[in-house]
Amino acid sequence: MQVFDLSSEHEESFSNGVNGNIDVAFKKINKSYADFLMWKVENMNVVALTKDQYGTFYDTESYIIYAASPFGEPSGTEAVTRDLRGKPIEYHVHFWLGQNTTPEKSGVAAYKSVELDSILSCCSSQHRETQSNESDRFLSYFKNGYKILKINDNTNDEDEAKLYKVKGKSIPALIQIESVEWDHFRSSDVFILKTTQTIFVWIGRASCIEERRHAAKLSEEMKERLKIPNIIFVDDGYEKTTDGNIQKQFGKYLPLEKRIVLPESGNDKEETDANRGCLRLYKCSDNNGKYRVAEIKSGPLIQADLTSEDVFIIDQDLNGIWVWVGRKVNEREKNEALRNARGFVKKKKYPSNTKVTRVVEGVEPVEFKMLFRLWKTDIPNAKNLKLPMLISKFDAITMEDRLSLAAETQLIDDGSGGITLWRIKDTKIIEISKDRYAHFFSGDCYIVLYSYHTLHEEKHLLYCWIGSDASQEEINITTTKLEEIDEELGQLGFQARIIQGREPAHFLQIFKGKLTIFNGTGTDFDETGKNLKGPSQYLLKVFGSTTYSAKAEQVDFKTSSLDSNSCFILRRGKKYYVWCGNYSTGDQREIAKGFAGKDFELTLEGKEKEDFFNLLGGQMPYKTQMIKNIYDKKPARLFFCKTSPLLQVQEILFFQQSDLLPENVMLLDTDDTLFIWMGKLSTREEQRLSIQGVMHYLQNDPSKRDMNMTVIHIKQGKEPPTFKGFFCKWDSKLWKYYKTFHKLKQEIQMKNTDQDSNNGYIQQKSGYSDFDHYEKYPIPTLREPNDRLPNKVDPLNKELHLSHDDFISLFKMAYEEFEKLPRWKQQEMKKKVGLF
Structure with missing residues (x-):
């Protein structure tokens, strides 16, 4: 301390x-x-x-x-x-x-x-x-966006060359650099070099797609405002293989013989x-x-x-x-x-x-x-706040029309769609009969395929439910099977991972408020695992007061399990009791009766018959204090995600749909559910690592979040209303006219006054190969003995750490050609240039 x-x-x-x-x-x-x-x-x-x-x-x-x-x-x-x-x-x-x-x-x-x-x-x-x-x-x-400039006077300096760094994920910042020199360049950055006749946009090899897009738009605005004829894009490491005229123009301000580009920023973030x-x-x-x-x-x-x-x-x-x-x-x-x-x-x-x-x-x-797990606000003028709107109709069409209601209730429809339910047993997947749909066991894992109709199409959702006592082996098999089913069905775009005890509203809704979770595995009571019979003696705690909040979970068969805030179902053979705590509501009691069938004995707290407690092993103390949920509902939060190798997040306050970029994986945190939104242009690797990233995000949350939260993967264009409703305005056509960085770049180049400026090698490159993903270092650094090489250099493949231009200057060919050569030939060439 x-x-x-x-x-x-x-x-x-x-x-x-x-x-x-x-x-x-x-x-x-x-x-x-x-x-x-x-x-x-x-x-x-x-x-x-x-x-x-x-x-x-x-x-x-x-x-x-x-x-x-x-x-x-x-x-x-x-x-x-x-x-x-x-x-x-x-x-x-x-x-x-x-x-x-x-x-x-x-x-x-x-x-x-x-x-x-x-x-x-x-x-x-x-x-x-x-x-x-x-x-x-x-x-x-x-x-x-905003600008940070160097000088504040009224002199006319538009004829001077100026260098700007472009930073920012959602909000672009244009930051003027004090001098036009290579010393400022890093491979993780994007720069704009403004000259009298040309604006050069230099794209760092390890720069993020958001900053590239920002730079394209900012350079176009600068061109129009200052009446500059041309915009030229220059890629990190390819400066010497641009068109000769472009190379000459660029080299006038940033001499290529002095080129030094530092590796991307360290691990500060x-x-x-x-x-x-x-x-x-x-x-x-x-x-x-x-x-x-x-x-x-x-x-x-x-x-x-x-x-x-x-x-x-x-x-x-x-x-x-x-x-x-x-x-x-x-x-x-x-x-x-x-x-x-x-x-x-x-x-x-x-x-x-x-x-x-x-x-x-x-x-x-x-x-x-947000630094605190729970927070209670005394809101001034609370009497002026709107009461939540009451509605009893939750069909799919209503929820698609009323997105904010879908977000608030977390309901996609009224649960009237079709269900296919599978249980994982060892390495097999067993389909469950309809009459046993609502019987789950804590030692098992399940996959649920839910199908429903909207006004225009049939939609499908995939849920996987993991029991709190399931083995890690079965959890891994369930995850694999979930992916296989999704692939077979043509990638549905909605996968939810649910841990026992954290069931979301819509999952409960599809079981009509009758989901019952028993302890153990289904085979404890039925060796085949097909009929999934429940135990003949149990005590169930009933949660919720509506079909979309109700479930029952088995608790220890003793009086100390009771709670005055809840209702319980006691079964002994064919005899059922519905016990209602003093603080339970009428709605809770009605829901509880649904778990006891038609023949039961209603028992109110304080009016129990002696045999009730005898069944539970005698009277014992239990929770009798009233519980009130007086804490604020936390607002939804949106984060940019980058996995390299751990998840890095940056929050976007007051987010909107346009912050969802197709090249990105985004995280929407609604406090009790994490939505992972996967843009159509995001990489398979980022999508694959997203679940690990979410665990890292939860572990590092200062309020120490529940690690068993529901995680839902959704794909761009497949968003359910429960996701869309967190955005104040949702436009289903927003991405129809979305322009990628390469599209923006092509359009900008077509507008150049000097069309010859589009003929350089760099303008014909459509993307980056694996070669470009490696950290780059100067030739003298890579010729050092292995024990003096930078940590990120692979001593057996030093050539991968050359820039494209340095590679050509040494090997007299592009890496793509070198890669196709026999291994012995590659090694011979590497020895010749001092990189073996």
């Missing part, structure tokens, strides 16, 4: 200007309005920017951003100013610091942010943002992902005039860890620092909270660009609440 005192000396002062006076620049703010405003620090003052300046930053400057919106709703450059009187509002204040800003400017931005927070009654979330390490919320404000789950909680206090920070716990946090009288710091390592301020803390502590968090960053020796955010009790943003 760490304890340390914080110094009050920081590069940014957070309180110099808070004196009760409102800066004239902030007088435009109306606290009851949704709004989005930006200011820049100039001459030690803040100056309001015009709307057309939003999204353009200069790396020598400091900025302040104000975003006010209804709770849980987006803000940003496209936000409409409107009156929100009577509605709960969340306020966010960001100050953004360019990497070359001055301490004086960053200081003004810091204390003016505190001043702005004071105007908002110290109820805003305050964010310290630094260039190239912006928060997901900051990025969400600029859906069309993977380390950051691994640290997602590392949380430590610190309590802050004044100690004889010193500000003391003491670690009080690590691991998963609960809301009760936070107390209204105190200030706490949540340390998420490189993922950022959160400082939470209780509502009873005085204004001075609220104002100084961010400053003290910065002191904490220094004390821990974290990088200076570590994200720091201050949040206030009662108005915490969703990103903060």
Whole structure:
């Protein structure tokens, strides 16, 4: 447990200007309005920017951003100013610091942010943002992208050559580089080189498809705005095999004899992902005039860890620092909270660009609440909130028409479709008869094929259910069989993996609320495994109050298994009892009766006959405390996924359907279900590794999620309404006109004024071979002895780590030709050039 005192000396002062006076620049703010405003620090003052300046930053400057919106709703450059009187509002204040800003400017931005927070009654979330390490919320404000430029003057410098890096998955950032030199290039990056006659788009070998697409679009916008005739695409390692004229133009600014392209970035992102789950909680206090920070716990946090009288710091390592301020803390502590968090960053020796955010009790943003498994919000004006819409019709056509209802209920239809059910026994798959469909056993695995009709077509879903006592061998066989069935049926596009106890609503619906799960395996009561008879004596706990939430699970046959919140079915031979706890509802009781057949004895808690407890081995204590579900339903979250080799994720706040890119595998986390969305252009390898990636994602979730969550694989174009409904607008034709990077590239090249610029070798390349997937190094590096080679170099195949151009310069042929040669000939050539 760490304890340390914080110094009050920081590069940014957070309180110099808070004196009760409102800066004239902030007088435009109306606290009851949704709004989005930006200011820049100039001459030690803040100056309001015009709307057309939003999204353009200069790396020598400091900025302040104000975003006010209804709770849980987006803000940003496209936000409409409107009156929100009577509605709960969340306020966010960001100050953004360019990497070359001055301490004086960053200081003004810091204390003016505190001043702005004071105007908002110290109820805003305050964010310290630094260039190239912006928060997901900051990025969400600029859906069309943002720019970070080098200079801020009025001189006409359009004749100068300029180099820009393109970064960002969902939100593109165009970042100007200080000089046009090879030293800035990495194989994982994409660059735009703007010259007077040509815009060159350099595509790093290991760059991601999103940044390539962003670069194509940004270069086209730049071309039109600056009236530049041509756009040329140049691929990493192929610069010397472009058309001679293009090579000459490009080499004028980036001489090819000086070409140095560093390998792709290291494992920083993977380390950051691994640290997602590392949380430590610190309590802050004044100690004889010193500000003391003491670690009080690590691991998963609960809301009760936070107390209204105190200030706490949540340390998420490189993922950022959160400082939470209780509502009873005085204004001075609220104002100084961010400053003290910065002191904490220094004390821990974290990088200076570590994200720091201050949040206030009662108005915490969703990103903060996600650090906790459960969270209860006292919502202001709760009486104005809409009640959920009641509906009894859940047929497929209704759910396709009302996608938000499908998402809320997680129902695809009313369960009236056709079912084929198989049970896995050893290495065989046995079809189950219809009269035994709803009898499952905890030691077994099952596959369910469900078929239903919409207005225009028949659709199919594949579920696999894994019992909590199933062997790993049977689980593996079930997974294999599931894939085989899917292939035989022409890839249905919907596969759900369900662990016992985590059954989703629609799965329960197809069994009409009668799913019964017994302990053991089906062969315990029937050696053939075909009839799947149940035991003649059992105690079942009944869950749910509707057909889409109901099931019954066998529990230990004793009184201590009872619970006053639930209903139970006791069977002894042919005798059935339905026991109803004091806190069970009428609907629960009606559902419970359905598990007992026609002849049963209804038993109410407290009015049991003596023989009831005798059947269970006598009276014992059991749970009698009322359970209330008072916690917030967590909102759905969308993540970009990349598996290399572990899953890396990046969240997209306030996501929309257009964020689902066909080249990607995406993860939609709805709190109780994980949807893995597989774009049509994503690789088979990424799809194959996605389930391992999901496990890695859950393991590293800071709130320590349930590892047995339902995981559903869906393919682009096969999305069920239960997925579509999480997107505010779903357009079934969206991808009809989708343009891949190569399509965008072709269209851009066709518009070039100089059509000769399209005739280079690089413009004819349609993609990258396996050769391009290897890390590339200079020739002298690869000629070093094996014990001095970089770790990623295969000493037996050094030629794979040459760039295309270096390969041709050494071997006088392309790798594709070399690959076809006999092995002895390859080795002879490698010896000749010093790579054997």
